Amino acid sequence: MNRIGNWGTEIARHHLEKPLPRRWAHVRGVAKRARLARPLLQPEISDLLVAAGMLHDVGYAPDLANTGFHPLDGARYLRRLDAPERLCALVAHHSCAWREAELRGLSAELAEWVDEETPLRDALWWADMTTSPDGEVVSFDERVKEIQERYGPDDLVAFFIRQAEPELRAAVERTEERLRAAGIEFE
Ligand SMILES: [Fe+2]
Numbered sequence: 200m201n202r203i204g205n206w207g208t209e210i211a212r213h214h215l216e217k218p219l220p221r222r223w224a225h226v227r228g229v230a231k232r233a234r235l236a237r238p239l240l241q242p243e244i245s246d247l248l249v250a251a252g253m254l255h256d257v258g259y260a261p262d263l264a265n266t267g268f269h270p271l272d273g274a275r276y277l278r279r280l281d282a283p284e285r286l287c288a289l290v291a292h293h294s295c296a297w298r299e300a301e302l303r304g305l306s307a308e309l310a311e312w313v314d315e316e317t318p319l320r321d322a323l324w325w326a327d328m329t330t331s332p333d334g335e336v337v338s339f340d341e342r343v344k345e346i347q348e349r350y351g352p353d354d355l356v357a358f359f360i361r362q363a364e365p366e367l368r369a370a371v372e373r374t375e376e377r378l379r380a381a382g383i384e385f386e
Contacts, residue, residue: 203283204230207250210280214260221332226253228334232326235385239377244319251289251323254282258290268305270296274312288312289320294327295363302355318377325374328367329385336386339371 208230215223233252237245257263258273265272274291278284292314300309314320331337331345343360350356360367378385 201246201249203246203286204249204253207253207286210277211253211257214257214263218261219259222256222259224334225330225332226256226334228330228336229253229255229326231334232330232336232385233322235383236322236326236374236378238381238383239322239374240319247283247286247289248319248322248326251286251293252326254286255290255293255323255327266303266305266308268296268300268303271300271305271308284312285315288315289323292320294324295359295366298363298366299356299359302359318374321370321374322377324367324370328371339368343367 211226212223215226230249230252233248236248239245240248254273254277256269256273257276258269258271263272263276265275270291270293274287277287277290291309291312297306297309297314300306328339328342329337331342332349337345343364346360347357375385
């Protein structure tokens with residue numbers, strides 16, 4: 200694997216493998232899915248996609264959780280490590296994080312990074328939203344349903360996912376169109 204990809208894997212492993220083994224399985228699944236989408240992007244950019252797949256949930260690690268909002272805690276941690284700014288921004292904004300930031304009153308904090316709204320970011324959202332908590336491939340609809348069930352209807356996360364669903368679905372659909380156009384099997 201490439202340098203940033205290897206680095207991302209080791210950072211994610213260090214923080215997730217022991218304390219959060221299920222989360223570790225999930226991020227490995229997301230990175231595997233991200234690898235499928237690599238041919239859609241320039242090589243250096245596709246390295247960032249795989250690294251972001253590994254690192255997007257690192258902010259859940261008990262030793263890194265600070266605000267309790269994992270995209271922000273993860274991005275801040277990566278910035279402290281001098282990770283590329285673009286990687287930090289991908290982590291900060293993964294899977295429609297701005298909507299959850301709003302619900303948590305953390306929009307100003309998240310606004311330190313910009314959501315790039317590109318095929319790279321769409322592919323990260325797609326990989327996350329089509330990978331189960333155990334790292335298995337699932338459909339977008341199954342993934343959304345599982346999140347709603349896991350958190351319960353009154354949880355902030357369930358409210359967030361209801362609000363974010365159209366934006367998440369659009370990113371998933373754009374990526375799947377690109378994969379189909381490139382002749383890449385993903386189901
Ligand atoms: Fe995730």
